[in-house]
Amino acid sequence: MSDQQHAKGSHHHSEFVKALTLTDATMLVAGSMIGSGIFIVSADISRTLGSPGWLLLAWVVTGIVTVLGALAFGELAAMYPRAGGMYVFLRESMGPLMGFLYGWTLFIVIQTGTIAAVAVGFGKFLGVLFPSVTADRWLLAFDIDTGGTVLEFGLSWQRVAALISIWALTWVNLRGVKEGKWVQTVLTFIKTAALIILILLGLLVGRNAEAIAANFSGGNFFAGTPDLGALFVVTFGSALVGSLFSADSWHAPTFAAAEVQNPARNLPRALLIGTVMVTALYVLANVSYLVVLPLHGAADGATILARGIDHATQDRVATAVMESVFGPSGALIMAGAIVISTLGCNNGLILSGARVYYAMARDGSFFARAGVLSQHGVPAFALVVQSLWTSLLCLTGTYNQLLDYVIFAALIFYALTTVGLFLLRRQRPDEPRPYRAVGYPVLPALYVLAAAGVAVTLLVAAKTRVQALSGLVIVLLGVPVYFWWHRGAARRLGT
Numbered sequence: 166m167s168d169q170q171h172a173k174g175s176h177h178h179s180e181f182v183k184a185l186t187l188t189d190a191t192m193l194v195a196g197s198m199i200g201s202g203i204f205i206v207s208a209d210i211s212r213t214l215g216s217p218g219w220l221l222l223a224w225v226v227t228g229i230v231t232v233l234g235a236l237a238f239g240e241l242a243a244m245y246p247r248a249g250g251m252y253v254f255l256r257e258s259m260g261p262l263m264g265f266l267y268g269w270t271l272f273i274v275i276q277t278g279t280i281a282a283v284a285v286g287f288g289k290f291l292g293v294l295f296p297s298v299t300a301d302r303w304l305l306a307f308d309i310d311t312g313g314t315v316l317e318f319g320l321s322w323q324r325v326a327a328l329i330s331i332w333a334l335t336w337v338n339l340r341g342v343k344e345g346k347w348v349q350t351v352l353t354f355i356k357t358a359a360l361i362i363l364i365l366l367g368l369l370v371g372r373n374a375e376a377i378a379a380n381f382s383g384g385n386f387f388a389g390t391p392d393l394g395a396l397f398v399v400t401f402g403s404a405l406v407g408s409l410f411s412a413d414s415w416h417a418p419t420f421a422a423a424e425v426q427n428p429a430r431n432l433p434r435a436l437l438i439g440t441v442m443v444t445a446l447y448v449l450a451n452v453s454y455l456v457v458l459p460l461h462g463a464a465d466g467a468t469i470l471a472r473g474i475d476h477a478t479q480d481r482v483a484t485a486v487m488e489s490v491f492g493p494s495g496a497l498i499m500a501g502a503i504v505i506s507t508l509g510c511n512n513g514l515i516l517s518g519a520r521v522y523y524a525m526a527r528d529g530s531f532f533a534r535a536g537v538l539s540q541h542g543v544p545a546f547a548l549v550v551q552s553l554w555t556s557l558l559c560l561t562g563t564y565n566q567l568l569d570y571v572i573f574a575a576l577i578f579y580a581l582t583t584v585g586l587f588l589l590r591r592q593r594p595d596e597p598r599p600y601r602a603v604g605y606p607v608l609p610a611l612y613v614l615a616a617a618g619v620a621v622t623l624l625v626a627a628k629t630r631v632q633a634l635s636g637l638v639i640v641l642l643g644v645p646v647y648f649w650w651h652r653g654a655a656r657r658l659g660t
Contacts, residue, residue, distance in 0.1 A: 181248060181423040182342050182542045187431040189346045190418040193513050194439025196353035199360065200510030201286025202411025203447055204483035204503050207454060211475040213404040213628075217380040217460050218387040220474075223401070224451050227408040228444030230619075231415055233612040235440040236603045237583045239433030242419045243600040244589070246428030249524030250419030250517075251582050258585030258592075261528065262647055267578045268525045269643035274558075274636065275578075276518035277551060278571040279414060280511050281558035284327035287507035291326050293484055293500030298322045320560060327559045334512045335552040338519070341541035342424050345516045352509030359502035360446050363483055367453025371490035375470065379459035402622025403629050409619065410572050411447065414510075415440050420517035429599035450483075457486045515551065522547035530650065573623045574636040580616040583609050 185193070210223055241254045249256075252271070256264030271277075292298040299322060338345040379385060418435050422428050425435075454474055462473025469489050472478065477485040487499035519535075523544035526536030532546065539545035586602065586609055602609055623633040 180542075181421075181538070183424055183426050184342050185346055185418070185421065185425045185431075187426075187435060189350060190425050190431050190435035191439045191442075192350045192353040193346075193418045193421070193517065194415055194435050195357060195443050196349050196509045197414035197417040197513035197517065198412055198439070198443045198510070199353070199356055199446075199506055200283040200411070201290065201503060201507045202283075202407065203360070203450055204499075204506070205286060205289070205480045206407030206411055207451055207482045208475055208477050208480035210404050210407050211460050211473075213400060215460075216387050217385070217455050219401070219404075220455070220460065221448065221451055223404055223408050224448050227405060227412050228440075228448060230409070230612065230615045231412045231444060232437070232440050233608055233615070234579055234583070235415060235436040237586055237605075237609040237612055238416050238419060239436050239600050240598060240602040240605075241582070241586060241589075242416075242422060242432040242436065243429040244596060244598055246422040246425065246432060247524065248421065248423040248520040250416060250422065250521065251578060252521045252524050254419075254582050254585055255578070256528070258588045259581070261530070262644070263581065264528075265525070265530050265647045266640055266643040267581075268521055268530065269646060270574050270578065270636075270640050271518065271521055272531075272551070272554065273639050275571055275575050276514060276521070277555040277558055279410075280331065280514045280518070280551075280555045281327070282410070282571065283507050283511050283514070284330050284555070284559055285324065287330050287504060287511070288323035288326040289479060290481065290484070290500045290503040290507065292323060292479075293481065293496060294504070298326050324559050328556050330508060330511065331515070331552055331555055331559070334508065334515050335548050337512065338516050338543060339539070339541065339545055339548055341543060342421075342516070345512065345543075349509065349512050349516065352505055352512060356502065356506035356509050357446070359499075359506065360450060363486065363499065363502075364446070364449045364453045366490055367457045367486055368449075371453075371457040371486060373457050373470070373489070376459045377456055379461070380455045399622045399626045402619050403626035405619055406572050406623065406629060408447075409576070412440075412443065413572065413575060414514055414517075415443075417513050417517040420520045423520070433600040454482055454486055457489050458482070515548065519544045519547040519551055522551065530647070571636075573620055573629070573633040574640060576616045576620040576623075577636075577640060580613045580620070583613045583616070 207220060211220055214220055214223065238254075242250070245253045245257060247253050249268075252264050252268045255267050288298060334348075337348055415436065418425060418432055422432060425431055458477075459470065459473045460475060462471055462476045464472070464476045466472035466476060469477075469485050472485070474482055474485075481500075483503060484496045484499045487495035489495075491498070522531050522535045523538075524536075525531035526533055526544075526547070532550065535544055535547035535550065537544070537546065587606065589596070590605075620633070623629040624637070
């Protein structure tokens with residue numbers, strides 16, 4: 166069934182409003198990518214890799230992989246400028262089951278888990294502005310042991326803040342795509358400006374001779390680097406979880422392609438411009454961190470310099486940089502900017518994710534009400550269901566735990582979607598392609614190998630194995646769910 170067909174039981178014939186320009190689509194790419202990750206995860210990467218050189222290389226590799234993905238996805242987006250993005254790409258190239266598995270996993274963990282993790286990041290930085298909003302002030306809490314990983318299930322003041330942010334942004338997007346895009350563009354502009362200011366302050370004002378010597382002088386850049394054997398490859402791959410998560414959701418505009426003006430032209434451009442811009446900012450941000458703070462410090466360090474990047478308070482590296490430059494007031498300013506950043510990121514994720522569930526519903530693979538547009542031209546039921554499940558995920562883990570669950574499942578489908586590009590070139594050679602992937606077949610093949618390679622390392626690495634296996638189980642559970650759902654739909658229709 167085409168996603169243009171009408172969902173059973175619906176009496177609405179409204180169409181999406183084409184309100185997203187090239188600028189809006191680019192802001193959706195950048196805004197969905199820049200959340201809280203770039204300001205946090207460098208601490209964890211530093212602890213894992215142990216040298217400034219490998220920290221920077223992790224971000225460079227992440228950027229290259231992301232841009233390769235954008236180049237490949239641009240062709241698919243131009244071919245199928247419909248609501249649903251990767252769901253549509255996989256359905257067209259590999260059939261309805263594969264499309265459903267992606268949509269199912271997106272709803273269960275990828276999109277909702279990302280929103281939850283970013284919302285928890287929002288609460289983390291809100292705690293800098295309001296110290297009572299902390300992760301250790303619990304209203305209700307108990308631990309769940311999942312076989313080596315303990316989930317802190319419950320409600321803290323930090324998670325209360327996360328929930329409020331999700332509900333508020335969902336309400337904004339229920340008002341219509343024009344309201345959602347306005348919020349997205351404004352917040353993305355503010356947080357991009359804040360990231361640029363952070364970079365400039367670090368490079369030009371906050372330069373610290375002690376940190377520069379510790380990170381860049383006398384062979385310290387790659388100090389302590391182990392032999393480049395299989396074990397280190399696994400370690401490096403697992404360390405990419407944080408940076409890949411920070412660069413994730415770059416394909417968000419493809420979910421809302423039906424609302425993009427001239428999508429065949431604007432979607433490939435938005436993907437490329439947005440990913441290149443954010444990649445450059447991410448690498449420069451980490452250079453800025455390294456010229457202000459030493460990589461190595463101590464958890465009980467009395468000062469910011471003594472704690473370093475790897476032991477920044479609650480992993481808030483960007484806040485530590487600003488505090489090093491301006492004192493306590495700098496930390497407050499940076500925390501405020503990051504709070505805005507997380508809101509902008511989640512606004513884009515909330516807006517785009519609901520369009521996938523809409524496309525699934527139009528195919529009979531999700532709740533029928535999700536395939537109906539409200540009087541404001543948005544899939545209101547899909548937005549509400551998404552917010553409810555995301556809220557539950559907010560109660561189940563810390564920031565790092567949530568992103569570990571997300572990235573493995575996402576990588577699987579990034580690789581499969583790009584394989585679909587090869588299949589469509591063979592199966593439908595004459596189908597119009599307003600844009601053709603640059604460097605085909607070499608660059609798309611490199612992307613498949615990179616995405617699949619990192620996914621495999623996550624399965625092998627002890628640090629991420631449980632979460633990766635959980636992600637794989639979630640994907641596979643979608644197979645019986647698909648047949649159960651469609652058998653039930655056929656029974657209801659009497660076929």
